[in-house]
Amino acid sequence: MPRTMPQTIQPALAALPQTMHPRNPGMALDMAWIRAARANRSAIERRCATLPGRRSVKGAHQAAWLLRAVSMIDLTTLSGDDTPGRVARLCAKARQPVRADLLGALGVEGLTTGAVCVYHEMIAPALAALDGSGIPVAAVSTGFPAGLSPFATRLAEIEASVAAGAREIDIVISRRHVLLGDWQALYDEVAAFRAACGPAHLKTILATGELGTLQNVARASLVCMMAGADFIKTSTGKEPVNATLPVGLTMVRAIRAYHGVTGHRVGFKPAGGISRARDALVWLALIKEELGDAWLTPELFRFGASSLLGDIERQIEHHVTGAYSAAWRHPVG
Numbered sequence: 166m167p168r169t170m171p172q173t174i175q176p177a178l179a180a181l182p183q184t185m186h187p188r189n190p191g192m193a194l195d196m197a198w199i200r201a202a203r204a205n206r207s208a209i210e211r212r213c214a215t216l217p218g219r220r221s222v223k224g225a226h227q228a229a230w231l232l233r234a235v236s237m238i239d240l241t242t243l244s245g246d247d248t249p250g251r252v253a254r255l256c257a258k259a260r261q262p263v264r265a266d267l268l269g270a271l272g273v274e275g276l277t278t279g280a281v282c283v284y285h286e287m288i289a290p291a292l293a294a295l296d297g298s299g300i301p302v303a304a305v306s307t308g309f310p311a312g313l314s315p316f317a318t319r320l321a322e323i324e325a326s327v328a329a330g331a332r333e334i335d336i337v338i339s340r341r342h343v344l345l346g347d348w349q350a351l352y353d354e355v356a357a358f359r360a361a362c363g364p365a366h367l368k369t370i371l372a373t374g375e376l377g378t379l380q381n382v383a384r385a386s387l388v389c390m391m392a393g394a395d396f397i398k399t400s401t402g403k404e405p406v407n408a409t410l411p412v413g414l415t416m417v418r419a420i421r422a423y424h425g426v427t428g429h430r431v432g433f434k435p436a437g438g439i440s441r442a443r444d445a446l447v448w449l450a451l452i453k454e455e456l457g458d459a460w461l462t463p464e465l466f467r468f469g470a471s472s473l474l475g476d477i478e479r480q481i482e483h484h485v486t487g488a489y490s491a492a493w494r495h496p497v498g
């Protein structure tokens with residue numbers, strides 16, 4: 166027996182900011198600012214420990230937040246055995262991320278994921294499957310995930326993916342530049358990637374699980390933003406440790422500081438290992454509290470996730486019907 170339609174859901178979705186912010190133009194490398202950037206791990210961990218409990222949203226509010234989360238997912242497949250068929254199924258899910266009967270019960274229309282994220286070779290099938298939907302295709306690039314191919318090859322890879330129709334490019338930075346403290350090299354690399362992107366938006370993957378310290382994460386975040394990144398992203402999903410809350414808090418505070426100084430809004434994308442609806446809610450609480458509602462839009466926040474959507478759909482089904490179904494009934498791709 167469907168529950169009464171929660172009246173909060175459609176307004177919560179409609180209230181999503183639709184404004185187009187100007188892109189981050191970047192700025193000159195400010196070494197004094199980079200050197201001054203610090204990250205106090207114990208304070209950061211204490212702050213993160215408060216997040217899961219304090220912001221417990223229930224019922225219709227939880228369903229509304231979960232639907233909002235869906236609109237901010239970069240629905241991802243990044244496997245060596247990806248095929249056009251798998252990508253087509255993923256894109257069908259991006260167009261209709263939650264079962265029509267469930268959305269109908271909630272009075273919600275027009276919900277899609279934020280983007281579909283694939284390797285270069287899968288751009289064409291993704292574009293074909295998303296035709297007319299307005300959903301952008303994001304391509305991982307620059308020798309993803311290690312980023313150790315020749316520099317010219319990495320630039321050419323970006324240009325090829327933009328020419329193929331990707332509107333967003335997820336690059337990986339050279340971790341050694343961070344580990345060696347060569348901030349000028351990191352800045353020059355990211356600035357060159359940004360130039361190669363042209364009109365496509367640049368998401369810079371820090372691969373934080375390989376950067377050693379939170380201070381390195383804070384400094385690398387600032388350098389990427391100074392070099393013109395549209396988004397900073399935690400991880401490839403292939404590192405041993407991917408998106409963690411302490412890393413996320415460090416990065417969003419760097420975004421907040423950069424906005425405070427320059428007035429430019431840079432987006433944030435936690436990625437890798439985010440697979441449960443309740444974790445998505447904690448990430449949204451982090452963004453709301455640290456950056457404010459202006460960032461709770463697909464333009465400025467994305468989850469990079471391959472399996473999160475299935476769990477969210479399952480929770481939405483529970484909200485509508487009062488029953489849980491098996492996870493296998495909510496395949497993503």
Ligand SMILES: O=C[C@H](O)COP(=O)(O)O
Nearest residue numbers: 402436437438469470471
């Ligand atoms: O950028 C997205 C990640 O590769 C997805 O990671 P995941 O498969 O752990 O959700």
